[in-house]
Every structure is written in C-alpha cells, then in structure tokens.
Amino acid sequence: MLAKRIIPCLDMKGGRVVKGINFKGLRDVGDPSELAVEYERQGADEITFLDISASLEARRTMLNVVSETAKNLTVPLAVGGGIKNVQDMRDVLNAGADKVSMNSSAVADPNMITACAENFGRQCVIVAIDGKRSGDHWEVFTHGGTRPTGIDAVEWAQRVEDLGAGEILLTSMDADGVKTGYDIPLTAAVADAVDIPVIASGGCGSKEHIADVFLQTGVSAALAASIFHYNECTVGEVKQYLRDRGIAVR
Amino acid sequence: MPLKVTVTDYGVGNLYSITRSLERCGAEVEVVSDMSKVLDAECIVFPGVGAFDRTMEKLLPYRDGIRSRLEAGVPALGICIGTQILFEGSDEGSRPGLGFYRGRVVRMQGKVLPHMGWNSVETDDPILEGTPDRMFYFVHSYCGEPSEPVCIGTTEYEGARFGSLFRKGNVYGTQFHPEKSSVTGMRALKNFIDFAEAQR
Numbered sequence: 001m002l003a004k005r006i007i008p009c010l011d012m013k014g015g016r017v018v019k020g021i022n023f024k025g026l027r028d029v030g031d032p033s034e035l036a037v038e039y040e041r042q043g044a045d046e047i048t049f050l051d052i053s054a055s056l057e058a059r060r061t062m063l064n065v066v067s068e069t070a071k072n073l074t075v076p077l078a079v080g081g082g083i084k085n086v087q088d089m090r091d092v093l094n095a096g097a098d099k100v101s102m103n104s105s106a107v108a109d110p111n112m113i114t115a116c117a118e119n120f121g122r123q124c125v126i127v128a129i130d131g132k133r134s135g136d137h138w139e140v141f142t143h144g145g146t147r148p149t150g151i152d153a154v155e156w157a158q159r160v161e162d163l164g165a166g167e168i169l170l171t172s173m174d175a176d177g178v179k180t181g182y183d184i185p186l187t188a189a190v191a192d193a194v195d196i197p198v199i200a201s202g203g204c205g206s207k208e209h210i211a212d213v214f215l216q217t218g219v220s221a222a223l224a225a226s227i228f229h230y231n232e233c234t235v236g237e238v239k240q241y242l243r244d245r246g247i248a249v250r
Numbered sequence: 251m252p253l254k255v256t257v258t259d260y261g262v263g264n265l266y267s268i269t270r271s272l273e274r275c276g277a278e279v280e281v282v283s284d285m286s287k288v289l290d291a292e293c294i295v296f297p298g299v300g301a302f303d304r305t306m307e308k309l310l311p312y313r314d315g316i317r318s319r320l321e322a323g324v325p326a327l328g329i330c331i332g333t334q335i336l337f338e339g340s341d342e343g344s345r346p347g348l349g350f351y352r353g354r355v356v357r358m359q360g361k362v363l364p365h366m367g368w369n370s371v372e373t374d375d376p377i378l379e380g381t382p383d384r385m386f387y388f389v390h391s392y393c394g395e396p397s398e399p400v401c402i403g404t405t406e407y408e409g410a411r412f413g414s415l416f417r418k419g420n421v422y423g424t425q426f427h428p429e430k431s432s433v434t435g436m437r438a439l440k441n442f443i444d445f446a447e448a449q450r
Contacts, residue, residue, distance in 0.1 A: 001406055003368040003385065040432060045368055045387075070266055074432050076387060096266045098430065120263070121301055123364050123389045166364055197366050220367060250368040250385045 003250045004214050004242065005045040005221035006235055007078075007199065008228045010035060013053045015061035033069040039228065040075050042235035045250055047073065048101075048169075048223060051081030052144070063095045070096025080128055080169070089116050093124065101126035101169050104142035107149055107156075110163055117164030126199075127165040129153055131186050132173040138186050145173050157190045157198075165196060169223065172202040179205025179226070182213040191218035199223050207233055207241040214247050252278045253447050256291035258332075259283040260308050263299025268329065271429040271436060275443040285312045289319060293446040298330025298427055302343035302355070302392075305331050313348055320350045325420040325446035330390055333416060333423030342392050351418055353396035360408040363391045369426075371414050373403030377422060377445065378415075381437045386426035388414070393425055420449055 010017050016030045036047045049069075051062045059082060066079055079092050080101030089100045100120075106113050106127050117125045130145050131138040131153035138153035157168055170190050172183030182203045191198045197220035200213045204224035213222055227233055239249045255277040257269055269279045272295065280287075285308050288294055294316075309316065320326055320336075328336050337347045340355035347355070358365055370384045378384060388405070393412040403415025405425070416423035422442060428435035 001369065002365065002408075005367050067266075071270060074267070074271065074430065074436060076389075076430050093264055096264060098267075121299075123366065123391075167366065195362050196364070197362060220362070250383070 001248045002220075003045070003248050005199075006043070006210070006238055006249070007046045007048050007221055007223040008039045008044050008235065009048040009050055009201070009223050009225045011050050011052055011225065012062065012065070013051070014058040015065045018052070032065050033072060036069050036077070037072050039235060040073055043239055043250065044075060044235045046076045046078060046221070048078045048080065051079070053082070063091060066092060066095040066097050078126060080126065085112060086115050086119055089120065093120060099124045099126050099167070101128045103128040103130065106160065107140065107142050107151065110159065113160055113163040113165055117166070122164045122166035125165050126167045126169050127160040128169040128171065129157060129160075129190070130171045130173055131190075133186070138189070141173060153186065154189050154193050157194050161194045161196050167197045167199065168194060169199045169201055175203025176201075178203055181205065181209040182222070184213065184216050187213060187219055188217040197221065207238045210238055211242055211245050211247065214242065215245070252276055253293055253443060253450070254278045254280060254291075255293045255295055255443075255446070256288055257281045257295045257297055258285065258288060258309070260300055260305045263297075265297055265299070267429040268295065268297045271439055272443070274436065275440045277443050283308070285309055285316075288312060289315050291319070291324060292450070294319075294324060294326040296326065296328040296332030296335060298332050300331055302331065302334060302340040302347075303345045305335050306343070306345040306347060309335065309348065310345060313346070317348050317350050320348070320419070320421050323420050323449070325449050326422070327442050328421070328423035329429070330425060330427055333425055334392060334394060336416070336421065336423050337394050337396070340392060350421060351394065351396050351400050351416060351423065352398040353394060355392050356395050358391055358393050358407070358412060359410045362408070364389055365391065365407050368431075369405050369407065371403045371405055371426065373415050375402045375415065375417060377417070377441050378403075378438055379441060381434045383434055385431070385434055386424075386428065386438075387430040387435070388426045390425060394423070420446075
C-alpha cells in the first residue's frame with residue numbers, strides 16, 4: 001500500500017535556511033545540507049527546498065547547496081523558487097534535484113509546464129499553486145502571494161495536470177503561517193479534481209493537523225516546516241501518531 | 251580490485267545519486283555515454299531516468315550485443331526505466347526494448363498516476379535480505395508485464411498488484427529507485443554489488 005508522505009520544507013535565502021531552526025546536535029542549524037540529512041534520519045520521505053532569494057548570485061549559491069545536499073541525501077529532493085524557464089529547471093536537475101517546482105512562471109507561461117515535462121518527464125515537474133479564498137471559490141496568487149491572477153485554483157489545478165504537471169504543491173494562503181491546520185475545503189477540492197498526486201501545504205501546527213488532512217482529503221503528501229524546525233515533534237513522532245490512527249506511512 | 255560497475259548515461263538526466271550510492275557500496279563506477287563500452291562491462295547498471303524512446307535511442311545500435319552479454323551472465327541491474335528497457339517494448343514508446351525479459355511494459359492501473367512515493371515490495375529473493383523494511387521509493391506510470399516467469403517481487407497499488415522486482419539469470423530489475431530509498435535502498439544496492447562480486 002502506498003504510504004502517505006511527510007515532507008519537511010526548508011525556506012532558503014542565499015543558500016542559508018532562513019526560518020528559525022532549533023536543533024540540537026547539529027554544528028550549524030542554518031546549513032540546509034545538514035538539516036536535510038537530519039530529516040532523512042528522522043524518517044522524512046522527501047525534502048523540499050524553497051529558494052526565496054531574488055538575486056542571480058544567490059541563485060548560483062542555491063545550485064551549490066543543491067549539489068552539496070544531493071551528495072549525502074538518499075531520499076528525493078525537490079527544489080522550487082525562481083524557476084523561470086526550461087534552462088533553469090535543467091540547471092537545478094543537473095545540480096542533483098529530483099523534482100523542480102514552478103509557480104509564477106507557470107501562470108505567466110503555461111506552455112512552460114509542457115516544455116519541462118517533455119524535456120525531463122512529468123514525474124519531476126511540480127506545479128506549486130498558492131490559493132486564497134474569494135467568496136465561494138479560491139483564487140490563484142503569484143509572486144509569493146502578492147499578485148492576484150483572477151484564476152480559479154481548482155480549474156488551474158486541472159489545467160496544469162492536462163499541460164503535463166506530475167504533481168501539485170498546494171498552499172493555502174489563508175492557512176499559511178497561522179498554524180491552525182491545513183485548509184481542508186481547498187485541499188479536498190483540488191485533490192478531488194485531479195488524478196495526479198497533491199501535496200498539502202500551509203497551516204500545519206501539530207501532528208493532529210497532518211492526520212486531519214490525510215483523513216479528510218485525498219492528498220498524497222503533507223508538507224510542513226515550523227513543527228519540525230522548532231523541534232515541536234520529529235518526523236518519526238508524526239509518523240507514529242499517523243500509524244496509530246490507521247494511516248499508512250513508511 | 252573493486253568491482254567495476256558501468257553505468258549507462260542516456261544523456262537525459264542526472265546520474266549523481268546512483269553513481270554516488272554505488273560508490274558507497276564499494277564499487278568503482280564508470281559512467282559511459284558511448285554504449286559500445288557496455289559490451290565489455292564487468293557489471294552493468296541501467297539507471298532510472300528518462301522516457302522509454304529517449305532511453306533506447308542510444309542503446310538501439312548495440313541492442314543485440316548487449317542482450318548477448320546479459321544472456322552470457324554479466325551481472326546487471328535495471329532501475330525504473332532502466333528495467334523497462336529490458337523488456338521487448340513499451341506502451342510508452344514505439345522503439346523496441348532490449349528484449350532480454352520476454353513481455354511488454356504497459357500503462358499502470360490506478361486513478362492517481364504517476365504512482366509516486368514509498369510502497370512495499372513482497373519478495374523471497376535474497377536481494378532484499380537484511381533490509382530494515384521493504385519500503386522503497388517509486389515514481390512511474392508504466393510497469394513491466396513479463397510473459398515468462400521473471401517477476402520475483404510485487405507491489406500493491408490502488409487494489410491491484412504489479413511486478414516491482416524482476417530477475418532472469420544474473421540480471422535484476424527494480425521498478426523502484428533504491429538510490430532514493432534511504433537505508434533500505436542502500437542495503438539492496440549493497441546486496442546487488444555483493445551478488446555481482448560473487449559472479450567474478
């Protein structure tokens with residue numbers, strides 16, 4: 001039986017992890033490569049790096065971080081942030097990433113999804129969707145949640161599937177950072193609308209929230225940051241909690 | 251002398267994980283994009299990146315030669331697409347495969363595809379002996395359907411079972427990615443390297 005995946009996410013700027021991290025036993029808690037390996041040891045099924053740097057120089061640093069991490073990691077590594085074209089994606093994959101996620105650039109040029117899928121296979125193309133409630137539906141936002149697009153999030157999810165996305169990373173802007181749980185209605189709506197794996201993101205503040213999103217929606221994976229970074233619980237503790245509730249995990 | 255493992259580079263993806271993992275298992279790794287070099291290999295790994303036709307493109311001129319080497323008992327390991335090309339052909343492409351395993355590669359059953367993530371492999375074969383569990387990382391939408399008894403391990407997905415581990419002679423094929431499967435995958439790779447060593 002396919003296990004539900006738990007994915008710690010590391011936000012990075014200039015090759016350093018920027019969200020506060022509180023880990024004992026690590027030489028350098030800001031070093032993404034060391035943190036990724038620690039999360040693998042705890043039982044993480046996959047690691048996501050999200051690069052929030054803007055400058056080109058910082059992006060080159062990011063590629064070095066990816067290759068440094070890939071040397072020591074033996075679970076899949078996904079990298080997102082600032083991917084603008086096929087060449088950007090190639091650079092990140094060549095550095096050692098297994099999957100690449102794109103967001104604003106996919107909205108600006110949806111054909112890029114198809115081009116990337118044709119070049120590298122759809123299994124490594126993740127389209128990240130940031131959705132925010134607007135009346136009776138959810139609207140897609142881009143550029144780190146600053147620009148409304150007028151696009152319906154559920155329709156956009158179906159469209160990116162048709163265009164060649166292999167997976168959707170769905171973040172609820174309403175839930176993100178609030179730590180009151182994943183956005184169940186949005187997550188369920190998107191997971192029901194597509195036949196590719198969906199990763200839930202935004203709002204996770206406890207292991208109960210992770211159980212809720214698996215029990216109440218059809219998502220394949222849950223992404224979380226702060227509960228792991230602040231040592232609130234380990235990946236292993238989350239998995240034991242899920243196992244006790246009959247959810248299949250590794 | 252450590253075992254020398256020849257890894258085929260089809261020119262479509264990153265081979266870093268697999269080469270690094272094999273080196274960790276004590277093998278000396280040679281990555282070749284000139285497929286004629288596969289004919290002299292002591293041990294071959296067909297890695298798991300790319301689509302069927304793109305992968306076969308470079309192998310096709312050496313198809314008969316490579317198959318003869320596999321039939322002669324050269325230890326080899328296919329991973330994901332590298333396993334699929336060991337079959338006669340695939341629904342995913344129009345090129346012939348190496349045709350070492352009899353049968354074809356077909357589109358998987360299941361609502362949500364690709365089959366992506368960690369799933370368990372049931373087998374009695376010693377290649378997975380000593381692993382802490384049987385959970386491996388998968389990412390694929392096609393799977394091998396042999397017409398001869400080469401399937402030695404299976405995996406369940408959305409209520410159906412598919413072949414996830416194959417063996418014929420000294421040639422193993424995994425539908426999963428051992429190089430992405432943490433300590434469990436590393437142990438499986440080590441077992442394969444030990445197996446290949448024993449054939450020297």
